[in-house]
Amino acid sequence: MNLKAxxxxxxxxxxxxxxxxxxxEANAEWKDQLAFTHTLIKGAERQALKQAIKxxxxxxxxxxxxxxxxxxxxxxxxxxxxxxxxxxxKHAVKRYQASTFERPLEQExxxxxxxxxxxxxxxxxxxxxxxxxxxxxxxxxxxxxxTALPTQEVQLLKLNxxxxxxxxxxxxxxxxxxxxxxxxxxxxxxxxxxxxxxQADILFSNLSTETxxxxxxxxxxxxxxxxxxxxxxxAYLTKDYQIGFPVKGEAKAGMxxxxxxxxxxxxxxxxxxxEEEQLVExxxxxxxxxxxxxxxxxxxxxxxxxxxxxSLRAEFQKRIREAIRIPYxxxxxxxxxxxxxxxxxxxxxxxxxxxxxxxxxLLDQVAIKAIYTLPQMIPGTQRxxxxxxxxxxxIAFKGAVGDRTYSPEEFDAEMEQLKKQHQVEEAAxxxxxxxxxxxxxxxKVKTALISHSQYYLFGSSRIGWMNCDRPFPGKxxxxxxxxxxxxxxxxxxxxxxxxxxxxxxxxKGGVLIFRRIPNREKYQLFSIKQQKGKLFYAWKAFxxxxxxxxxxQALTSTRLKALKQQMEDLEKGFE
Amino acid sequence: MKDQKIIDYFxxxxxxxxxxxxxxxxxxxxxxxxAQGGSTADAEDLFQEALIVLYRKVQKEDFSLKxxxxxxxxxxxxxxxxDLRRKASKEAQKAAKWTAEEALxxxxxxxxxxxxxxxxxxxxxxEKLGKKCQRLLRLFYLERLPMERIAQKLxxxxxxxxxxQKYKCLKQAxxxxxxxxxx
Numbered sequence: 082m083n084l085k086a087x088x089x090x091x092x093x094x095x096x097x098x099x100x101x102x103x104x105x106e107a108n109a110e111w112k113d114q115l116a117f118t119h120t121l122i123k124g125a126e127r128q129a130l131k132q133a134i135k136x137x138x139x140x141x142x143x144x145x146x147x148x149x150x151x152x153x154x155x156x157x158x159x160x161x162x163x164x165x166x167x168x169x170x171k172h173a174v175k176r177y178q179a180s181t182f183e184r185p186l187e188q189e190x191x192x193x194x195x196x197x198x199x200x201x202x203x204x205x206x207x208x209x210x211x212x213x214x215x216x217x218x219x220x221x222x223x224x225x226x227x228t229a230l231p232t233q234e235v236q237l238l239k240l241n242x243x244x245x246x247x248x249x250x251x252x253x254x255x256x257x258x259x260x261x262x263x264x265x266x267x268x269x270x271x272x273x274x275x276x277x278x279x280q281a282d283i284l285f286s287n288l289s290t291e292t293x294x295x296x297x298x299x300x301x302x303x304x305x306x307x308x309x310x311x312x313x314x315x316a317y318l319t320k321d322y323q324i325g326f327p328v329k330g331e332a333k334a335g336m337x338x339x340x341x342x343x344x345x346x347x348x349x350x351x352x353x354x355x356e357e358e359q360l361v362e363x364x365x366x367x368x369x370x371x372x373x374x375x376x377x378x379x380x381x382x383x384x385x386x387x388x389x390x391x392s393l394r395a396e397f398q399k400r401i402r403e404a405i406r407i408p409y410x411x412x413x414x415x416x417x418x419x420x421x422x423x424x425x426x427x428x429x430x431x432x433x434x435x436x437x438x439x440x441x442x443l444l445d446q447v448a449i450k451a452i453y454t455l456p457q458m459i460p461g462t463q464r465x466x467x468x469x470x471x472x473x474x475x476i477a478f479k480g481a482v483g484d485r486t487y488s489p490e491e492f493d494a495e496m497e498q499l500k501k502q503h504q505v506e507e508a509a510x511x512x513x514x515x516x517x518x519x520x521x522x523x524x525k526v527k528t529a530l531i532s533h534s535q536y537y538l539f540g541s542s543r544i545g546w547m548n549c550d551r552p553f554p555g556k557x558x559x560x561x562x563x564x565x566x567x568x569x570x571x572x573x574x575x576x577x578x579x580x581x582x583x584x585x586x587x588x589k590g591g592v593l594i595f596r597r598i599p600n601r602e603k604y605q606l607f608s609i610k611q612q613k614g615k616l617f618y619a620w621k622a623f624x625x626x627x628x629x630x631x632x633x634q635a636l637t638s639t640r641l642k643a644l645k646q647q648m649e650d651l652e653k654g655f656e
Numbered sequence: 657m658k659d660q661k662i663i664d665y666f667x668x669x670x671x672x673x674x675x676x677x678x679x680x681x682x683x684x685x686x687x688x689x690x691a692q693g694g695s696t697a698d699a700e701d702l703f704q705e706a707l708i709v710l711y712r713k714v715q716k717e718d719f720s721l722k723x724x725x726x727x728x729x730x731x732x733x734x735x736x737x738x739d740l741r742r743k744a745s746k747e748a749q750k751a752a753k754w755t756a757e758e759a760l761x762x763x764x765x766x767x768x769x770x771x772x773x774x775x776x777x778x779x780x781x782x783e784k785l786g787k788k789c790q791r792l793l794r795l796f797y798l799e800r801l802p803m804e805r806i807a808q809k810l811x812x813x814x815x816x817x818x819x820x821q822k823y824k825c826l827k828q829a830x831x832x833x834x835x836x837x838x839x
Contacts, residue, residue, distance in 0.1 A: 122797045124778025137675035
């Protein structure tokens with residue numbers, strides 16, 4: 082152990098240099114030192130925490146005695162702070178100050194007359210050549226400037242409230258409701274769904290990815306869900322349900338469910354908290370023969386200590402990979418993925434094994450056999466009770482070839498043996514629970530997609546605005562961005578394409594400030610304003626340290642279409 | 657809603673403010689411990705630990721709230737009390753009475769407490785160090801100041817001296833810690 086090694090460890094601990102982790106862990110002595118240093122930091126932290134608790138105690142005790150005085154002080158303090166914050170706003174650092182664009186009205190109108198001339202301004206994100214042609218061609222068919230933005234399409238979905246039912250939105254949002262999710266009486270529920278996945282959808286709906294507390298978020302998709310009974314009344318949710326947001330591009334760690342609250346003209350988000358009072362107690366949560374997809378404790382294998390979904394997935398992958406053996410065949414086997422679904426019952430026995438998406442008859446059988454060889458598991462539990470849990474595993478085959486030493490006869494014999502073992506279970510399962518899986522059966526292919534690698538899945542106890550988010554992981558020091566010379570009432574959005582984030586602000590005066598924005602990210606500014614009832618927009622890449630001037634153009638439906646296309650292309654580049 | 661407020665305070669590193677709101681739960685803890693034959697001082701100690709463990713939980717990256725904070729605090733207190741009694745008398749103690757909500761947390765609480773007990777030993781090892789050593793390590797690891805600033809603050813000749821000193825302090829702490837572990 083030496084000074085150099087300690088430096089490496091400190092660097093890893095304090096600035097999270099992940100590349101150092103392997104180097105450290107490869108050396109047993111260093112690894113111990115890392116563990117000790119970590120523990121010591123936590124120990125030292127205890128001192129600080131005790132101080133903080135002591136401080137809190139002192140304050141609350143004092144608080145009782147001098148509440149009146151403190152109240153008085155607080156009010157005056159608040160006034161002073163308010164006064165200063167106004168002053169500060171006035172004198173805010175003019176570092177990012179955008180050049181003012183005091184355009185007289187005539188000029189604006191001139192712009193609208195120029196309608197589709199695409200000025201080759203460097204400040205606008207560039208259209209590809211084909212796009213330009215298409216836009217110009219369409220532009221010749223003269224069109225009027227839009228007066229309002231189109232609203233997002235409403236999808237109407239029918240839910241069978243008497244059964245476990247799975248519904249999908251057009252963008253792939255997945256909703257899994259247990260039987261009687263909206264009370265026992267209702268037969269059919271109409272769900273109204275609006276989905277917002279692309280930057281453009283979020284942008285033109287004036288949505289924002291900001292929490293009620295003012296923190297910025299990266300979104301993995303948002304939606305608005307409303308429920309109505311057959312008679313058209315609002316339907317009330319009485320059970321938790323599961324909601325899946327399809328993973329677009331690469332899966333991102335730390336995504337969580339956020340509920341939205343409509344505020345002013347936008348929606349602000351708050352992380353979902355499992356509130357006890359929202360679980361209906363008079364109706365037992367666990368109903369015999371109900372099948373869950375998400376439970377508090379997922380099933381696990383004997384000997385594995387973690388019961389979360391992630392480690393379960395890893396464990397399944399490992400065990401299945403070990404169990405897979407392909408018998409000898411002359412056939413060329415395809416590359417691809419077989420989706421196998423099964424249920425781990427209350428005793429931990431795997432049953433109801435079925436192929437959800439087939440790849441090749443032989444590989445399907447190989448996959449099923451691999452599942453059959455899995456040992457009995459520790460069942461999943463919900464509220465302390467063991468329950469049935471449905472699980473889907475994707476099994477990928479690439480360059481698979483038959484094993485010369487493993488004859489098809491041997492494979493068949495083994496399969497026969499395993500089938501016999503499972504026969505009793507499978508038969509009982511089929512008759513008893515087949516109707517439970519009916520709805521899944523109808524959506525065979527779609528259901529195959531509800532694997533945990535392709536969805537961000539959450540349990541939810543509410544409907545309304547929902548958002549799959551994580552805190553905005555933008556890099557760099559946080560600095561304020563100031564934009565000047567706006568006309569009152571215009572909306573400005575700060576957009577990050579790398580991490581789907583959009584912050585929306587309405588200009589109350591000529592100045593807008595985006596507070597505490599990480600400065601090592603690339604952003605774009607998009608603004609919409611209304612002039613004489615017509616809509617104008619401006620869009621440009623934001624460059625730090627440079628003056629920002631927004632050049633507005635009339636927004637027509639053709640233009641809107643082209644913009645959406647452009648944004649989609651840009652977004653694809655980041656997925 | 658109150659829970660969310662507390663969590664927000666923690667996330668924004670306003671720990672004192674979060675603790676202040678959490679102090680409201682102390683009477684609940686006190687009455688439980690007294691009913692079990694403990695004193696107010698016992699309750700205060702256990703409650704302080706529960707607050708620290710809660711802080712750790714909230715700081716975790718994958719933190720999500722599965723139960724009310726008050727439920728979590730009570731669960732930690734119950735676990736500690738049960739653990740203390742178990743260690744005091746060798747006969748097997750009856751398991752603490754957990755409500756269904758608390759029982760769901762039991763496993764997590766146990767994990768967190770086992771870790772926290774290690775941190776407690778590290779804390780006493782840390783406290784055995786000289787005042788200057790403690791300050792140096794605090795400035796470096798908790799306040800994350802660069803060595804140059806630390807050298808200035810502690811009036812050491814250079815960053816290099818501070819670095820060497822820090823290493824020595826750490827080694828010393830390790831000796832103390834190992835003694836704690838052996839006890």
